[in-house]
Amino acid sequence: MKVHFAIVLSLLLGSCGFAVAESSPASLISEFRAKQGEGSVVIDATLNRIALDQARAMAAKDKLDHDVLGPFNSRMAPAKAGRAAENIAYGYEGFKKTLDQWINSSGHRKNLLLPKASRVGIASARSATNRTYWAMVIAGDYEAPRPAGAKNAKSKTGKATSVQPCRARILGLCF
Numbered sequence: 611m612k613v614h615f616a617i618v619l620s621l622l623l624g625s626c627g628f629a630v631a632e633s634s635p636a637s638l639i640s641e642f643r644a645k646q647g648e649g650s651v652v653i654d655a656t657l658n659r660i661a662l663d664q665a666r667a668m669a670a671k672d673k674l675d676h677d678v679l680g681p682f683n684s685r686m687a688p689a690k691a692g693r694a695a696e697n698i699a700y701g702y703e704g705f706k707k708t709l710d711q712w713i714n715s716s717g718h719r720k721n722l723l724l725p726k727a728s729r730v731g732i733a734s735a736r737s738a739t740n741r742t743y744w745a746m747v748i749a750g751d752y753e754a755p756r757p758a759g760a761k762n763a764k765s766k767t768g769k770a771t772s773v774q775p776c777r778a779r780i781l782g783l784c785f
Contacts, residue, residue: 635705635732639722639748642713648723656689657731657747664698664745669735674700674743691729692751695721699744705732708744726750 640650664685667678676698679685686694697718702708712718727750734744 633706635709635746636730638706638709639730639746642709642722643727646723648725649728651727651730651748654689654729654731654749657729657749658733659731660685660689661696661731661745661747662733662735664696664747665733665735665743668698668700668743668745669737669741672737672739672741674698686747686749689729689747689749690752691749693724693726694747694749695724695727697721697744697746697748700741702744703742705734705744708734712746721748724748724750728752 634653636651636653643650664679668674671678676682676696682694682696697712699708699711702711709722712722727748729749729752731747732745734742736742
């Protein structure tokens, strides 16, 4: 099975801090989202891996199926996103035609316009029958990173809470 890495150059350039070409998948999605009043998205390595695993699995089985690797929520757990959506497709060689297909499908369009989405992962893989499978994962509402030195503690109810380190202590009160 031959895996397509049409976005590798844009990923490498994006991760090195260089400007990504206007025709990169993230740029194309961001342009569409901007026209609809939504924010832009950037390529995310974790989401790219999730999308690549999905595309490869569909290509290996030559089957278009969201659950080919298991439930979406389970596959998305490593991303630690509060909300996420997935689009899949097969048949088109290039991303632009695949994106156009998604834009013209109400369910896929809704996923592309996921509110507060900020990151995206996109991949394709070719099956033994020479069919190209695409997977796109879009996500947002990420867990805020904890400040250095923050610890977990349990509240009176026994649930974990985040405890911030004291910056100053006056009369026994932590500020």
